[in-house]
Amino acid sequence: MIVQIYTLQSVEEALEVESVGVHNIGLAPASIGLPGEISYETAKSICDEVQNSKTVALSVSNNIEEIIEMVMFVKPDILHLCGEPGELNASRVKILRDRLKSADKEIPIMQAISVEDMSAVEFAKEYEDVSDYFILDTSTSLVKGVGASGKVHDWNVSKAIVDSVKIPVVLAGGLSPENVRDAIEKVKPWGVDSLTHTNKTLDDGNFVKDITKVREFFINATR
Secondary structure, eight states, X not given: OEEEEOOOOSHHHHHXXXXXXXXXXXXXXXXXXXXXXXXXHHHHHHHXXXXXXXXXXXXXXXXXXXXXXXXXXXXXXXEEEOXXXXXXXXXXXXXXXXXXXXXXXXXXXXXXXXXXXXXXXXXXXXXXXXXXXXXXXXXOTTSXXXXXXXXXXXXXXXXXXXXXXXXXXXXXXXXXXXXXHHHHHHHOOSEEXXXXXXXEEOTTXXXXXXXXXXXXXXXXXXX
């Protein structure tokens, strides 16, 4: 079971999470008010220093040039596309892939799917041929793009997507150390992802990762 943890905000924090054994380390290189967003420079430093985990950098943009600029600077192992559903359609994702390949930066794409109802199954199928992974998440109007809601969605829909596609699927959306085992048994994904429920909230409203919760999440997901 692949374990992915969002959102890391410093080299030191990323290395601490890596030491737990986490497979994928999620970053939010942006300046638009996303939870835990960091500068391109900080994201690049994390990607340079992490050795044993894969780095995943998200983008909520629908601007291909902007996404390419981020990837070329930060140099993550995986590009996570999680903009508003449909803004970057499958044909434009293919253009993005081709542009990155021509720039000698061929990179796997993790496409976010907003899980609301069974229509998400057909939506996922539209992106299957241009994606290397799916991440099934829960949208919120409070945050741009797909994800960071801290809310669980209907795992029956997630299971239907897992059963319908041929690429690896990461389950996200409100997963915690307490419910991740149940989620895995229900959905049978390739991987699981946590942001909100492995955080420690600070007095100023920001957050850092709670390494104890990260460790519990990892143990419960991989046992």
